[in-house]
Amino acid sequence: GENVEQHPSTLSVQEGDSAVIKCTYSDSASNYFPWYKQELGKRPQLIIDIRSNVGEKKDQRIAVTLNKTAKHFSLHITETQPEDSAVYFCAASSRDYQLIWGAGTKLIIKP
Amino acid sequence: KAGVTQTPRYLIKTRGQQVTLSCSPISGHRSVSWYQQTPGQGLQFLFEYFSETQRNKGNFPGRFSGRQFSNSRSEMNVSTLELGDSALYLCASSLYGGATYEQYFGPGTRLTVT
Numbered sequence: 346g347e348n349v350e351q352h353p354s355t356l357s358v359q360e361g362d363s364a365v366i367k368c369t370y371s372d373s374a375s376n377y378f379p380w381y382k383q384e385l386g387k388r389p390q391l392i393i394d395i396r397s398n399v400g401e402k403k404d405q406r407i408a409v410t411l412n413k414t415a416k417h418f419s420l421h422i423t424e425t426q427p428e429d430s431a432v433y434f435c436a437a438s439s440r441d442y443q444l445i446w447g448a449g450t451k452l453i454i455k456p
Numbered sequence: 457k458a459g460v461t462q463t464p465r466y467l468i469k470t471r472g473q474q475v476t477l478s479c480s481p482i483s484g485h486r487s488v489s490w491y492q493q494t495p496g497q498g499l500q501f502l503f504e505y506f507s508e509t510q511r512n513k514g515n516f517p518g519r520f521s522g523r524q525f526s527n528s529r530s531e532m533n534v535s536t537l538e539l540g541d542s543a544l545y546l547c548a549s550s551l552y553g554g555a556t557y558e559q560y561f562g563p564g565t566r567l568t569v570t
Contacts, residue, residue, distance in 0.1 A: 438555035
């Protein structure tokens with residue numbers, strides 16, 4: 346079946362540095378790719394999403410890139426801050442109208 | 457707009473019992489998805505309801521079931537509870553479905569099975 350692989354499972358970066366999380370999907374019909382952030386003890390929230398007709402999307406310090414040929418997409422966070430510490434989930438839509446989730450990446454921002 | 461609400465927020469049940477969890481979506485949202493979250497296991501998809509019909513189902517045993525009412529409120533039922541069912545159960549509502557639109561998550565119901 347369809348799956349989404351997310352790497353790394355844990356990422357530790359110095360405050361102010363950049364962080365990159367990568368996801369690979371298997372369904373060539375996938376056309377919607379959201380990223381959710383879940384802070385400790387809180388509910389997941391959408392931080393950015395991209396559709397297959399766009400190669401890159403930016404929102405302040407956050408950007409997502411999509412490579413349809415290679416079937417992978419990445420989340421880029423620049424100038425990381427303590428409040429960026431959280432678990433990040435990627436997901437991809439499937440041909441049967443389901444959202445397939447990655448396993449999550451725990452991002453740790455070191456002061 | 458009021459956010460997604462879930463009741464109850466906390467629940468303690470005994471192995472073998474059954475439980476019903478409730479989710480009220482954002483007004484106007486027709487899709488409700490349910491997820492199980494355990495430490496280190498990410499978000500495990502249970503099922504999605506759209507306009508009172510189950511549109512998708514994850515890889516969970518038949519003990520897990522759900523339904524959606526005409527007002528889009530949804531319930532999830534787990535029968536014959538097992539210790540491994542202890543988890544945070546999250547529901548998420550979306551305008552037409554999480555595979556196309558943003559999902560808004562509720563605060564979750566923390567289920568403990570003893």
